[in-house]
Amino acid sequence: MSQKKQMEEYMKQVEAFVEEVKKSTGLPIVPDQRTGAALWFDQRELSIRYTISVERIRKFFEGLAEGKVYATKCKHCGATYFPPQADCPKCRRGDMEWIEITGEGELLTYTIIYTKPASFAHYPDYTVGIARFPQGVNVLAWVRETDPKKLRVGMKVRLEVVRRQPENYLTYELVPVDEQG
Amino acid sequence: MGRRVAIVGVGHSKYGYRNDVSLAELAWESIKQALNDAGIGQEDIDYVVYGNVGVWSSEPLPAVVINEYAGLTPRGTVRVEAACATGSAAIKLGHDIVASGEADIVLVVGVEKMNESPTPTVVELIGRAGNYFWEFENFGLTFPGYYALYATAYMARYGATEEDLCKVAVKNHYYASMNPKAHFPRQITLEQCMQSRYIAWPLKLFDCSPITDGSAAVILASEEIARKLTDTPVWIKAIGTASDTSNISRRPDFLLRRGVMEAARMAYKKAGIDPENPARYLDAAEVHDAFTIAEILTYEELGFAKPGEGYKLIREGQTYIGGLIPVNVSGGLKAKGHPLGATGVGMAVELTKQLRGEADKGRQVPVKNGMAVANNVGGTGHYAYVMIYSLQP
Ligand SMILES: [Zn+2]
Numbered sequence: 240m241s242q243k244k245q246m247e248e249y250m251k252q253v254e255a256f257v258e259e260v261k262k263s264t265g266l267p268i269v270p271d272q273r274t275g276a277a278l279w280f281d282q283r284e285l286s287i288r289y290t291i292s293v294e295r296i297r298k299f300f301e302g303l304a305e306g307k308v309y310a311t312k313c314k315h316c317g318a319t320y321f322p323p324q325a326d327c328p329k330c331r332r333g334d335m336e337w338i339e340i341t342g343e344g345e346l347l348t349y350t351i352i353y354t355k356p357a358s359f360a361h362y363p364d365y366t367v368g369i370a371r372f373p374q375g376v377n378v379l380a381w382v383r384e385t386d387p388k389k390l391r392v393g394m395k396v397r398l399e400v401v402r403r404q405p406e407n408y409l410t411y412e413l414v415p416v417d418e419q420g
Numbered sequence: 421m422g423r424r425v426a427i428v429g430v431g432h433s434k435y436g437y438r439n440d441v442s443l444a445e446l447a448w449e450s451i452k453q454a455l456n457d458a459g460i461g462q463e464d465i466d467y468v469v470y471g472n473v474g475v476w477s478s479e480p481l482p483a484v485v486i487n488e489y490a491g492l493t494p495r496g497t498v499r500v501e502a503a504c505a506t507g508s509a510a511i512k513l514g515h516d517i518v519a520s521g522e523a524d525i526v527l528v529v530g531v532e533k534m535n536e537s538p539t540p541t542v543v544e545l546i547g548r549a550g551n552y553f554w555e556f557e558n559f560g561l562t563f564p565g566y567y568a569l570y571a572t573a574y575m576a577r578y579g580a581t582e583e584d585l586c587k588v589a590v591k592n593h594y595y596a597s598m599n600p601k602a603h604f605p606r607q608i609t610l611e612q613c614m615q616s617r618y619i620a621w622p623l624k625l626f627d628c629s630p631i632t633d634g635s636a637a638v639i640l641a642s643e644e645i646a647r648k649l650t651d652t653p654v655w656i657k658a659i660g661t662a663s664d665t666s667n668i669s670r671r672p673d674f675l676l677r678r679g680v681m682e683a684a685r686m687a688y689k690k691a692g693i694d695p696e697n698p699a700r701y702l703d704a705a706e707v708h709d710a711f712t713i714a715e716i717l718t719y720e721e722l723g724f725a726k727p728g729e730g731y732k733l734i735r736e737g738q739t740y741i742g743g744l745i746p747v748n749v750s751g752g753l754k755a756k757g758h759p760l761g762a763t764g765v766g767m768a769v770e771l772t773k774q775l776r777g778e779a780d781k782g783r784q785v786p787v788k789n790g791m792a793v794a795n796n797v798g799g800t801g802h803y804a805y806v807m808i809y810s811l812q813p
Contacts, residue, residue: 246540276440281478291553322554322667348576348674350568351621352560356544359560367559369569369669379669381559387621392576403558410558 243360253280295325298337303409306400310376311335321376340378343395343416344370349382361405370396370413382413389415422519424813426646426653429458429639430769435757436603437535438633443479444489447531450637450762450769451490454527458639458649462490465639466523468497471510471530471761475545476537486529503549503798504710506530507636507764508661508805514640515656524642530765531635542631549799551666564620564628566668566800567711571622573674574713580731582622586613587734588712589626589754594740596751598782603632603757627712632757636765638772643813654772657791657810660686664801675728677801680721684795687806688723691791698723698793699745704774704785706767708797709752718795719747722806741785749774749783764805767794771809787811 240248257267257280267280293300302309311320313327314334321340326333349368352359359365368382368390378398384390395416403410431453438446447470455461470483479485483499486492502509507530514528534542547562555561574580590610596602613626646653662682665671671678685695693701705722709715719730724745733739739747750756750770753763771792773779790811797804 242540246538250538271439273437274439278439291557321669322551348569348573350565350572350623351618352562352565353617353621354543354562354564354619355540356547356556356560356562357540358544360540362560365560367561367565367569369674377669379555379559379561379667392573 241361242355246357246360296323299323300409302337302339303400303411308340308378308398308400308411309337310340310374312338319375321378338374340372340374340376340398342373343397344372344378344413346370346382346390346392346394346396346413347377348392349390351385351387366390368396368413372398378411378413380411380413382415384415422516423521424643424655425515425518425640426643426655426813427638427768427772427809428641428646428649428653429454429456429460430772431457431637432601432766432769433635434601435632435634435759435762435766438533439535443477443482443531443533444486446533446633447486447529447635448490450635451527451529454637454639460525460639460649462492462495464525465492465495465527466525467514467517468492468495468527468529469510469514470497470499471506471528471765472499472532473501473503473506473760476542477533478536482531486531492527502803502805504708504758504760505764505796505798505803505805506761507766508794508796508807509764509803510761511638511640511656511764511768511807512659512661512805515659518640518642524645526640527637528640528765529635529637530759530762532759532761533633534631534759535633539631550668554667562620564623564711567713568620568623569668570674570717571711571713574717575622577675578728578731580716582624583610583614584716584731584735585623585627585712586610588709588715589613591734591740592709592748592752592754595749595783596755598780599751599756600780602751602755603630603634604751604755623711623713629710629753629758632759634757634759634762634766636762636769638765638768652776652811654775655810655813657808657813658687658690660684660688660690660806662686662804664804666802668800671801675717676721677717677797677804679801679804680718680795680797680806683804683806684722687793687808691808691810693808695723701789702745702791702793703787703789704749704771704792705745705747705795706750706770706792707747707752707795709748709754710758710797712754714797715747715752722793722795741783746785749779749785764794764796767796768807768809775809775811
């Protein structure tokens with residue numbers, strides 16, 4: 240059972256229990272499972288989903304649709320930014336060009352996430368790594384390998400745009416180069 | 421420069437799974453102790469600073485709710501946030517208010533009630549505290565995950581092992597076993613740690629600090645007032661603070677956190693401590709061991725060991741009492757617990773008690789220099805605070 244299913248099952252049981260208790264006592268107060276302390280089960284649920292402004296780096300997302308991952312480079316001082324920035328704080332100008340991150344990167348570090356956040360609980364265990372690319376930028380992304388024996392610091396990886404499932408949106412991954420043969 | 425500032429009263433709740441109390445009741449436990457310790461009343465307090473990260477707990481304006489519960493209304497108040505370094509940020513604000521002459525007595529309270537939300541929600545909310553869009557939205561990093569990125573890079577470069585990491589946990593649980601205020605007041609073995617399940621490879625369950633509820637409070641006073649209130653004021657000798665990139669991928673190196681090093685440099689300079697050999701000046705250190713690798717990195721960042729040699733200190737037992745410098749004899753975040761807003765204030769309470777010679781039996785450090793250091797790190801090095809507490813102003 241996925242971590243998400245386990246969580247949902249657990250919450251369903253708790254909610255059903257609270258409903259039973261409310262029927263008999265009129266109050267959403269249940270004993271803490273571990274300590275027996277009285278807990279008020281919140282009757283107001285808060286669910287939040289943000290809208291995040293990406294207008295000024297829209298080109299980055301257009302790049303993903305073309306299978307490219309872009310960084311920004313300041314036309315004035317040459318500073319390179321990934322994640323891409325629309326502004327260069329060094330020379331206080333906003334005159335940037337888009338450069339593609341290509342070639343083989345070197346894996347600087349990685350971890351495999353076993354205990355997942357609630358909103359990632361529906362995925363199998365995943366590897367997060369950081370790789371340095373020839374363009375002089377570091378990219379943090381999932382690595383397409385979850386066996387710790389097949390991962391090592393210094394291994395070569397390349398960037399690939401993928402469609403993340405089950406949400407079905409474009410993002411990018413680090414792919415070990417050896418795996419491609 | 422400003423006026424000198426001393427701690428004249430301290431309070432500390434039992435840390436742990438505190439579903440027996442509300443947020444305000446939990447804060448009151450340490451506020452009450454601090455007022456009694458300083459021998460003053462609520463009417464003597466000029467201003468109150470609350471360190472609380474919140475979101476997992478239900479009160480969106482905890483400062484006013486607790487002020488009312490604790491009989492502190494209508495004193496002015498504010499809530500401060502600096503991730504896991506929130507408590508230290510609250511102390512810095514309280515310190516600066518007294519140092520500036522704006523107030524004579526300031527109460528600083530750190531409080532966190534993380535268990536008001538289910539664990540997966542807490543894991544989610546902490547995980548979102550890196551750089552949200554570029555790290556969490558697409559890649560779901562967790563806090564153990566962030567520190568695992570440090571651990572992987574450190575082990576690959578310097579040859580430290582998972583056993584070395586576990587030795588930090590064993591030490592901190594050993595001292596927590598003598599601290600009745602600790603979340604886990606019990607010892608663990610190296611085998612227990614090594615056999616615990618992976619949370620974020622290579623970090624295991626016993627490499628990680630728990631989700632903790634708790635509160636701590638300190639009363640800060642100007643020199644003139646402090647000398648009237650107590651014979652043993654503990655002075656805030658120096659505060660160093662710095663920051664680092666929100667995006668961990670933008671760090672030039674994963675093995676030394678620039679923010680922590682810069683904060684240490686500032687604090688040592690202000691306190692007159694030789695950065696080449698700080699252990700000679702200090703009787704104890706409370707450092708940010710939210711994950712075992714963090715304690716090892718901190719040995720190097722605070723100058724107790726050379727870069728790449730921090731793990732040798734724990735291998736050789738040099739951070740136990742009797743070694744080079746005792747580190748986290750409270751049990752640390754690892755075993756005493758890590759209620760985010762309370763953590764930095766709890767460190768101040770611990771070191772005040774150590775310097776006064778009032779720590780629990782078996783974990784009191786010998787007080788030779790009368791000076792101690794606290795290092796509190798928010799996020800993955802995002803916020804860095806280094807405080808020097810001293811018996812001498
Ligand atoms: Zn520029």
